[in-house]
Amino acid sequence: MKAGARNKIVAKVTNMKSDEIMSLVEFDVTVPHKMASVLTTDSVKEMDLKVGDTVSLLVKAIHVLPVKD
Secondary structure, eight states: OOOOOSEEEEEEEEEEEEOSSEEEEEEEESSSOEEEEEEEHHHHHHHTOOTTOEEEEEEETTEEEEEOO
């Protein structure tokens, strides 16, 4: 399934903090800025996200959605 957001940024996962329900995932993007996303821990596990992974960040409204290809 393709994502619908138009803004796509390539980023590297730099840090993750998880509890049973939610996770905070921080990213280093190619431009000199950092971004972060709060998502469910189930989503982090489903994508098998790890520090050092390269992902695409889809920016839509107020949300940053990580997509691991």
